[in-house]
Amino acid sequence: MDFSLTEEQRAVQETFARFSDERIAPQADALDEARAYPRELIGELCNLGFAGMRYPEEDGGSAVDLVTFCLALSEIARGSMSVAGCIAMQSLMGTKFLQMLGNQDIKQRLFRAALKGEKIGAICMTEPDAGSNLGAMSSHARKVEGGYLLNGQKMWVTAAPVADFFTVFAKAGDENKITVFLVERDFKGVKIGRSIEKMGVWALPTSEVSFSDCFVPDTHRLSKDEGDGESHLHKLLAEIRIITGAMALGASRAALAEAVRYASERVQFGKPINRFQAIQLKLAEMATDIEAASHLVSYAAWREDTGQPSGKEAAMAKLFASEAAAVVCDKAARILASYGYAMEFPVQRHLRDVRFTLIGGGTSELLKLGIARELS
Numbered sequence: 001m002d003f004s005l006t007e008e009q010r011a012v013q014e015t016f017a018r019f020s021d022e023r024i025a026p027q028a029d030a031l032d033e034a035r036a037y038p039r040e041l042i043g044e045l046c047n048l049g050f051a052g053m054r055y056p057e058e059d060g061g062s063a064v065d066l067v068t069f070c071l072a073l074s075e076i077a078r079g080s081m082s083v084a085g086c087i088a089m090q091s092l093m094g095t096k097f098l099q100m101l102g103n104q105d106i107k108q109r110l111f112r113a114a115l116k117g118e119k120i121g122a123i124c125m126t127e128p129d130a131g132s133n134l135g136a137m138s139s140h141a142r143k144v145e146g147g148y149l150l151n152g153q154k155m156w157v158t159a160a161p162v163a164d165f166f167t168v169f170a171k172a173g174d175e176n177k178i179t180v181f182l183v184e185r186d187f188k189g190v191k192i193g194r195s196i197e198k199m200g201v202w203a204l205p206t207s208e209v210s211f212s213d214c215f216v217p218d219t220h221r222l223s224k225d226e227g228d229g230e231s232h233l234h235k236l237l238a239e240i241r242i243i244t245g246a247m248a249l250g251a252s253r254a255a256l257a258e259a260v261r262y263a264s265e266r267v268q269f270g271k272p273i274n275r276f277q278a279i280q281l282k283l284a285e286m287a288t289d290i291e292a293a294s295h296l297v298s299y300a301a302w303r304e305d306t307g308q309p310s311g312k313e314a315a316m317a318k319l320f321a322s323e324a325a326a327v328v329c330d331k332a333a334r335i336l337a338s339y340g341y342a343m344e345f346p347v348q349r350h351l352r353d354v355r356f357t358l359i360g361g362g363t364s365e366l367l368k369l370g371i372a373r374e375l376s
Helices: 007-034 039-047 066-079 081-093 096-101 104-115 229-265 277-305 311-341 347-353 355-359 364-375
Strands: 121-124 140-144 147-158 165-172 177-184 190-195 206-217
Touching (some): 007 081, 066 081, 096 104, 096 165, 121 147, 229 347, 229 355, 277 311, 311 347
Antiparallel strands (some): 165 177
8 A cells, every 4th residue: 555645635635734723723612612513614614625525526526535535534623523523424424325315306405505514414323222233223114105104212413403404214114124214304293302411522512303203205215125224324334434533533633732732831840841751652652553543544544445345444443543542632631731631721622522433433342343253
């Protein structure tokens, strides 16, 4: 694998690094405090073409490879994990099924509008009693004349309070297997439930969503056949894990930069603390973990781009990058000592936010089991 970036990749990375430094980072803390969806920044990122980067030109995108997309997303996460989570949802999980499976009306009216930031998409999969175990899903769609009646309760729905449409996974058909539906916010029977207060990513609103005899027309059954939902989800799983690793990289790089800056300015016993070996060792370990994670994420993305099997590599990249980021952010907070515990310094935000990447795309334990299966 060639580890050098192309001229186009470098240009994309620089564009979003500059946007992150100039537009995202300066207001990241204020966005978190407001606990509100960063609609203005998401609109600006859509204007830059970010939401369409992974989609073909005929669908309004720019067909950018995954390596390049990860470079850009990592820069956004370096400024704010909340903003990165919002735009990742808009660019992949919240819109991909519309692009893959939607009819022309859905693509023109909702999908293309979402790429421009005019509509917000979300995905409804997790349930109170069914997380990683999709087979335990209880949401059900019953066939009626002209469509389906959808009933169920969904949890941890990112962007639900502001979403205009939802990709919903529910069981349907005689075999009671998972099927994909598109539900618009104004459909009767859709209820946005309580907001879920989280440890981090405060500007990434998360809520419960329920469906009570919600009529979904046949045109909004995205699945070609009842019960094909899991197969469509598995097509996206590797990409979801790789981009989660890229977001973890962004947070860890931000934490390292903050630790390096602080260590060069903080003076104890007559010299900057970066002159003490105890601090130097931490910084070296942090930088090494970030470099290793970067290579794993890039390698997994490259395999996905070149059409090679990437499930194991995606799991490894997400596992290592997210776990390493949690350690890096913790070490950064330790270097800042009391100030690492103070809300006025961004290190505490990185430390809280990075736990988001430990969960999204599958827990570390789930990933390890999948990797082990690939080895046997």
